[in-house]
Amino acid sequence: MIPEITVYSPATIANLVCGFDVLGLALAEPADKMTIRLLSERTVIVRHTDDFGLPEEAARNCAGAALLAMVEELPANIGFEVVCEKRIKPGSGIGSSAASAAGAVVGANMLLDGKFSNNDLVRFAMSGEEVASGSRHADNIAPCIFGGITLIRSNHPVDIVAIDSPPLYVTVVHPQIEVKTSDARAILKKQIFLKDAVTQWGNVAGLVAGLMKGDYGLIGRSLEDVIVEPVRSILIPGFAELKSRCKAAGALGGGIAGAGPSVFMLSTSAAIAQSVAEAIDSVYGPMGIPYHTYITTISPQGVRVVDDGLC
């Protein structure tokens, strides 16, 4: 019998408003379901059972590219097949490519009895992200692998820090429009004002301190982005109105999930998260934009096993 494992790989939210390219969190749902099988030759085979039309050629697929990076550091008689049932819509901004890349290498590593460290897995999965966005960023991958809220202090070398947090509910809305991560990166200014950067790192520090102290007020005050949001929010219909109504409904704050177009809001209770979802309806309903809303929580776990085929 071929050793195999099935995992759930969670959606993630990168940036967390002020923490562009360094902060991220794992969502309890949605999650991709992936089965990884150990093969006895250096090859990577990718199949999709979903209908998102993603390329199955390994080097052009996020899961495939991540596994190819991994097999390069393994003996020549080891390869993998991965069967992906994607439930996180590609291009939604909640880490669809990271879930593919991270789920594949975490599952594969389980089949290798944990040969690689989590930091190695982040490095492999970044090769998957590169296929999707052209950049080796880890801000979705880190929370997808580690769970919870993560800080990427450094990409080279990989230095990931778990950030504790008090209970938080997450309302996510995915307006069904396309925003390519590469486009969302291209519109950012390469240079910024030092005074804006100071405001931003004050907020980043405030958010980390607020999360670790469990200080909801401080978390809310720190969820401000003076650098990326003013540029990217123009790509998201009704963003200012959406944010304003969600905060009026009781959200601590929130903003663009990763590169968008999804928008997320953090709340202190399920009831408030529900009111926030209704505030979203009040903006997007009349606008006639198709959209989908989730209410979920932060997942303390990253990629997790569904069914262990080894036993």
Add this chain to the structure above:
Amino acid sequence: MIPEITVYSPATIANLVCGFDVLGLALAEPADKMTIRLLSERTVIVRHTDDFGLPEEAARNCAGAALLAMVEELPANIGFEVVCEKRIKPGSGIGSSAASAAGAVVGANMLLDGKFSNNDLVRFAMSGEEVASGSRHADNIAPCIFGGITLIRSNHPVDIVAIDSPPLYVTVVHPQIEVKTSDARAILKKQIFLKDAVTQWGNVAGLVAGLMKGDYGLIGRSLEDVIVEPVRSILIPGFAELKSRCKAAGALGGGIAGAGPSVFMLSTSAAIAQSVAEAIDSVYGPMGIPYHTYITTISPQGVRVVDDGLC
């Protein structure tokens, strides 16, 4: 008898390498000694018993300007006299002006039975900083008033966050050269690269997380500044060599104290802090620059009472 109070107002270190304009810490020593007396008319009188030659005209003196800002929000029959015995050399980079401004208003507020909040006191003291440097920054004032390590999440409105830390020893060297805060500000670039800002806020977040977790390794890795230090360090003789030898001697890391010229290093023990002081000697001794070295700790308290003349 005229109500009076005598306080110690501590030296402080702003920026803490990566946290330009937002982070600061209070030192156990040196500290200015200040006596504040309550007067029965709206006037502010400043006297110095030290020989630093600072202006005694209230509006041109840090303590005086801070008290003038305070009396504007008090009834017309309240004023203050302040007698300053400065022990923190002006222009050293360890918050001499902030100590004057903060000590004066904290002492005055004690004479008013704590009428004003700490955030009000920060606001008044910023008027004192303005006299010294032309800018209303609070990164020395906040730790001087609150003690410990502080984050200024926002200046307008004032939002100060106490950051817990594990025990840390601080070695400070003050090369006896003049670096004006206004000059040290003027040489900074107004625009910076977004990619450098991302590196910086990753480190700021890492430093806050490291301090709050008591993770010395993370604190050390986060003490990197890719924005301000590369520009300002050219004003400090032998900076690169100094930093390199201090780290080799066991310091977690460190950098320019505020706008300089003092340089500080953090260590996990008094013995290492002493070795770091010897590493400083090995660089500055042969260079023939007059310098003064302190070994101290972080003070959990800010401005503190010496002798309460009220009773």
